[in-house]
Amino acid sequence: MRQKRQKKIFLSYSHSDSEIALKIANDLNSSGINAWYDKWEINPGDSLIDKIFKEGLKDIDYFIILLSNSSVKSKWVNIELNSATISRIEGITKIIPILIEKSEIPLQLRSFLWIDLTENYQEGIKKLINSIHEIYDKPTIKNSRFTLLHDNIGTLSKVGTNIGIALIENQDFTLKYEKSYSGKRLLELTLFNEEEINEGIEELEENGLVKVQKYMGTGPFNFGTIEPTYMLFLYFKEVEQNYNPFEDIKIVAATVEAKKNISGPELMEVTKIPPVRINRASTYLEDFGIVNVKKYLGSAPFLFSYLTAKRKTKYFLQNPNVEI
Incomplete structure (x- = not known):
């Protein structure tokens, strides 16, 4: 029988949070999850870049990022997150933010459902383990x-x-x-x-x-x-979704205003928002006349070639209460 491939898990954290990072890594290992934890994988004399980017982050299934006041300011954590975001857009990696300290959530992670360990560690770590093992609390379907x-x-x-x-x-x-x-x-x-x-x-x-x-x-x-x-x-904004559609619209509008003229690929690079969501936001902005839109052949997967700022773009950002 063909053996099922073991999932690859990468643990990203600030070294100021080493203690809880080690605790999480041990709890994952105890649950049959092989987490890539740098202190276990990198030996004296190893190249940090080779070990982290060519081994640790390569083809990972889950990127677990520990969010704290230190990690959101960490250059290394942000570089690792950018690499994982690209893998996520390519459909390879799932990103799971873990809140270990009350802190500001990075912009590219605000649309994700994160796990909060600050209130109840055991409950939070159970959610994380169940998510990786794909165990869900979905109730049995009733007849009615x-x-x-x-x-x-x-x-x-x-x-x-x-x-x-x-x-x-x-x-x-x-x-x-x-x-x-x-x-x-x-x-x-x-x-x-x-x-x-x-x-x-x-x-x-x-x-x-x-x-x-x-x-x-x-x-x-x-x-x-x-x-x-x-x-x-x-x-359906009152229904729980795994992202905030109006937040995407504001992010795209703000990026267009800052850059004045921007293409779809550039917009994705700056905002880290996947194409299908960029298309939704740009169509909204076009329909309401908030940006100018240029369309040429060969812009796929985007529904536009360039978005250009106009007077109404700045007005919208100053008065974002036009949400429908």
Whole structure:
């Protein structure tokens, strides 16, 4: 039988936090998780750059960063985080921030769900271990579908609300483009039948929350595929998401204002936001006339070639309460 590859875990921390870093590394090892901890891996005479970047950070599955007042100011920790962010964008690495001290969260980590060890260490370390082992506390599905449905959000029906939530819960930032769904896939993700899904998608389309592609031979569905728009994630802002869509919009607008003119690849490099989220933010800014947009062929995976600041960009940043 083919042996399953052991997951690679990298522990990033400031040396001021060595004591708790060692405790976490020992707890991970005791739980069958082989953490790359520099004091165990780097010997006298070794090259720090070779050991950390060519061995420690190469093809890691999980990048665990310990956040404290020292680590957020550490040059080494930030360099390691930048390397892990690139791997994350490429779909290789998952970043798990661990709060070990009340401190300011770095900008590129604010959209992540972090684990807080400052209140209850044992509970927090259990969450971390379960996450790496992919053990979740998801309850057993009951027979009654109505007990599983979310309450209506805004003016949407229960069907429209729950289809929207299913789209949010199944988004994938490793993809370069917005994820699309067929009617058959929505049947698998929700508790609704074909007729209810048709009605729900029609409602979401009327509210500008999804884009619908229609073509022949898609029965019993009235559509071929659908994909969410940026409006969906803003409309469902009260639902727990793994990022803040309006925060992305403000970050992109601030970067455009600072650079005055910027391309998609440059924007991703500066903000560390993946392409699919940059596209959502830029489309919002374009629709509301907050930036000027230039579009040429060959700009994929971005929906634009350049974003340019204008008078309204600065006004928006000074008055960001225009969120919908």
